[in-house]
Amino acid sequence: MVRRQSKLSKVLLSIVLILFGIYAAFPIIWMLICSFKQNDYIFYWPPKIIDESFSFNTYIKVLTDPVKLRFFLNSYIVSGVVVVLTLIIGIMAAYAFSRYNFKFKKPINSLIVGVQAIPQIVLLIPYMGIIVAMKLFNTYWALILTYLVMTLPYCILMMTGYFNTLSKELDDSVRIDGGSRFRALWGVLVPISTPALVSVGLYTFMTAWNEYLFALVLTQTTNMRTIPIGINLLITEHNYDWSMMMSMSVLGSLPILILFLFFQKYFISGMSSGAIKE
Amino acid sequence: MATITLKNISKVFESTGKKKSEENTRTLAVSDFNLEIKDKEFVVLVGPSGCGKSTTLRMIAGLEEISSGELYIDDVLVNDIEPKDRDIAMVFQNYALYPHMTVYDNIAYPLKLHKVPKAEIQERVMEAARILDIEQYLKRKPKALSGGQRQRVAIGRAIVRNPKVLLMDEPLSNLDAKLRNQMRAEIIALRSKINTTFVYVTHDQTEAMTLGDRIVIMKDGFIQQAASPQDAFDHPANIFVAGFIGAPSMNFFPGKLLRQGDVYCVQVEDLIVQLPEEKCARLAGKDVQPQDITVGVRPSHINVDTGVENELTGTINVSEMMGTEVHLHVKSSGNDVVIIVPVIGSYASYEKYLRQDEVVKFSFTGEACHVFDSEGKNLEF
Ligand SMILES: Nc1ncnc2c1ncn2[C@@H]1O[C@H](COP(=O)(O)OP(=O)(O)OP(=O)(O)O)[C@@H](O)[C@H]1O
Ligand SMILES: [Mg+2]
Numbered sequence: 157m158v159r160r161q162s163k164l165s166k167v168l169l170s171i172v173l174i175l176f177g178i179y180a181a182f183p184i185i186w187m188l189i190c191s192f193k194q195n196d197y198i199f200y201w202p203p204k205i206i207d208e209s210f211s212f213n214t215y216i217k218v219l220t221d222p223v224k225l226r227f228f229l230n231s232y233i234v235s236g237v238v239v240v241l242t243l244i245i246g247i248m249a250a251y252a253f254s255r256y257n258f259k260f261k262k263p264i265n266s267l268i269v270g271v272q273a274i275p276q277i278v279l280l281i282p283y284m285g286i287i288v289a290m291k292l293f294n295t296y297w298a299l300i301l302t303y304l305v306m307t308l309p310y311c312i313l314m315m316t317g318y319f320n321t322l323s324k325e326l327d328d329s330v331r332i333d334g335g336s337r338f339r340a341l342w343g344v345l346v347p348i349s350t351p352a353l354v355s356v357g358l359y360t361f362m363t364a365w366n367e368y369l370f371a372l373v374l375t376q377t378t379n380m381r382t383i384p385i386g387i388n389l390l391i392t393e394h395n396y397d398w399s400m401m402m403s404m405s406v407l408g409s410l411p412i413l414i415l416f417l418f419f420q421k422y423f424i425s426g427m428s429s430g431a432i433k434e
Numbered sequence: 435m436a437t438i439t440l441k442n443i444s445k446v447f448e449s450t451g452k453k454k455s456e457e458n459t460r461t462l463a464v465s466d467f468n469l470e471i472k473d474k475e476f477v478v479l480v481g482p483s484g485c486g487k488s489t490t491l492r493m494i495a496g497l498e499e500i501s502s503g504e505l506y507i508d509d510v511l512v513n514d515i516e517p518k519d520r521d522i523a524m525v526f527q528n529y530a531l532y533p534h535m536t537v538y539d540n541i542a543y544p545l546k547l548h549k550v551p552k553a554e555i556q557e558r559v560m561e562a563a564r565i566l567d568i569e570q571y572l573k574r575k576p577k578a579l580s581g582g583q584r585q586r587v588a589i590g591r592a593i594v595r596n597p598k599v600l601l602m603d604e605p606l607s608n609l610d611a612k613l614r615n616q617m618r619a620e621i622i623a624l625r626s627k628i629n630t631t632f633v634y635v636t637h638d639q640t641e642a643m644t645l646g647d648r649i650v651i652m653k654d655g656f657i658q659q660a661a662s663p664q665d666a667f668d669h670p671a672n673i674f675v676a677g678f679i680g681a682p683s684m685n686f687f688p689g690k691l692l693r694q695g696d697v698y699c700v701q702v703e704d705l706i707v708q709l710p711e712e713k714c715a716r717l718a719g720k721d722v723q724p725q726d727i728t729v730g731v732r733p734s735h736i737n738v739d740t741g742v743e744n745e746l747t748g749t750i751n752v753s754e755m756m757g758t759e760v761h762l763h764v765k766s767s768g769n770d771v772v773i774i775v776p777v778i779g780s781y782a783s784y785e786k787y788l789r790q791d792e793v794v795k796f797s798f799t800g801e802a803c804h805v806f807d808s809e810g811k812n813l814e815f
Pocket of ligand 2: 487488489603
């Protein structure tokens with residue numbers, strides 16, 4: 157029996173969804189609005205969407221300030237390297253988990269799952285010690301290496317699951333056609349896995365791009381800071397430069413937004429892939 | 435263009451128990467496998483599920499390590515040679531086409547991996563496509579093809595390189611019955627177009643009988659018999675082969691082997707028939723003694739209502755009208771017997787065989803009898 161949704165319930169549902177939408181979008185909208193105002197106008201009551209202080213000044217200031225641009229550069233370098241390394245290492249580890257049988261496979265797998273369960277703050281002090289001991293304190297590698305610990309488990313588990321849905325005969329076929337296992341992985345399995353790789357890559361990028369705590373502790377000089385720290389540096393004892401913070405936040409969110417829009421179709425199919433085998 | 439020699443090949447799968455309490459299990463998938471495959475021969479490995487056919491094929495391909503024994507291709511020991519260096523091609527049951535590539539690229543892929551010049555790739559892909567009649571699909575992705583078309587692409591990818599050996603693992607089992615018959619005919623035709631050694635795996639005895647120069651019947655990892663289809667049909671080495679080859683399956687009756695000098699007779703219940711001279715000579719040559727035996731008779735070799743002395747009797751359980759013949763399932767003193775009655779003459783002459791619970795009398799001649807000892811071995815061997 158097919159039950160038609162009544163008009164009324166459709167309308168009610170729409171209203172509820174719209175309300176939730178506004179609720180979810182409000183901080184972002186407010187961020188955008190504030191970024192175009194001068195700091196003093198932000199707290200005017202009643203609030204206006206556009207007032208007489210509307211300008212792109214804060215954006216121009218951010219984009220012409222070498223110190224702030226350096227924050228962006230740092231974030232791009234760290235996040236970019238983390239994404240590339242996570243995917244390369246994760247793909248190869250996942251291939252091993254999916255296709256080989258080796259000693260201690262189970263315990264290693266449990267370890268990888270377990271790492272995710274540890275609250276990151278617990279790891280902060282030990283990592284600080286390790287990074288200092290390795291003489292990597294206040295370098296990109298300090299952030300890259302610690303971020304890899306956060307992003308790799310998810311990547312390995314996701315990709316192992318995805319590779320498991322791909323028939324092993326594909327590898328066999330490449331090996332018989334004249335390729336190596338390496339070739340089978342990078343020439344066939346990886347191209348087929350684009351949806352999963354895109355969603356894992358986006359997740360990795362977001363994790364690295366947004367990370368605050370480790371970036372705060374493991375870097376020291378202003379020229380090594382990333383965007384989340386850079387925004388926070390605008391809070392000084394005497395002055396909260398809200399509009400500057402907001403415009404930096406907008407600029408900081410932009411790459412993720414663009415990536416999402418660009419990869420949207422993969423991302424959505426990535427989440428549902430594995431359900432249907434093709 | 436290659437011979438393959440398998441010498442005492444065995445394969446053991448070791449799987450370690452997941453928990454400490456679980457035993458480590460050893461599966462003997464293939465056991466002491468000996469076979470010499472001649473150049474350009476078409477050998478079919480056939481047997482029930484899990485008998486080790488795929489494992490044997492994968493060992494020939496190099497996809498599965500050989501636990502013990504020696505494998506030679508063209509008299510070169512290849513145990514430790516990578517699949518890519520063995521110059522073989524393989525068609526997989528699930529096709530294993532590369533889904534992100536077009537049909538053209540799928541077929542061209544082995545050539546690309548072997549660094550064949552572009553112009554030659556084009557030529558050879560087109561040639562393979564022509565042989566398999568898939569020229570119009572070259573630009574499509576595998577997703578947009580039917581099962582039969584995908585199968586052709588998989589075969590195309592295998593033959594494009596002119597491999598020494600072409601391996602096929604149940605290539606037709608994913609197709610519907612009609613397409614399977616058609617593809618079977620095409621494989622026979624393909625064989626005359628490309629001169630290669632074929633090793634073909636199937637669990638379907640019809641496929642084995644129609645395709646193979648030689649069929650290798652396997653069970654539980656052991657070769658039961660390796661012979662030409664006709665030979666395996668006429669002289670099955672044991673009860674398993676006798677029951678596996680031929681459809682419907684051979685009937686088995688408990689009986690006795692009687693001997694008088696060099697003349698042997700077979701007794702089933704009260705029916706006694708004399709074995710033909712040729713069989714008697716072979717039994718006498720081995721000095722086979724009278725004993726309890728299992729008598730095998732093919733359904734088409736059983737005659738109904740011939741009026742011979744001491745005919746066996748049974749009642750019809752089910753009768754299936756097949757058009758040119760009727761298949762009777764008869765219950766006869768505890769045995770289920772299948773009898774094929776040819777349909778000739780008027781309706782009235784065979785009408786009684788279509789009735790359930792009808793009593794039929796049946797018999798067979800000595801020529802039709804296969805004699806197996808208590809362990810199931812054919813006494814003639
Ligand atoms: N990777 C493996 N690990 C452990 N045991 C295996 C493995 N592969 C196959 N086996 C076992 O080896 C035996 C032979 O398997 P194989 O796949 O060769 O059978 P098959 O004759 O091809 O059967 P089918 O007709 O079902 O394909 C089976 O008992 C199977 O369970
Ligand atoms: Mg198999």
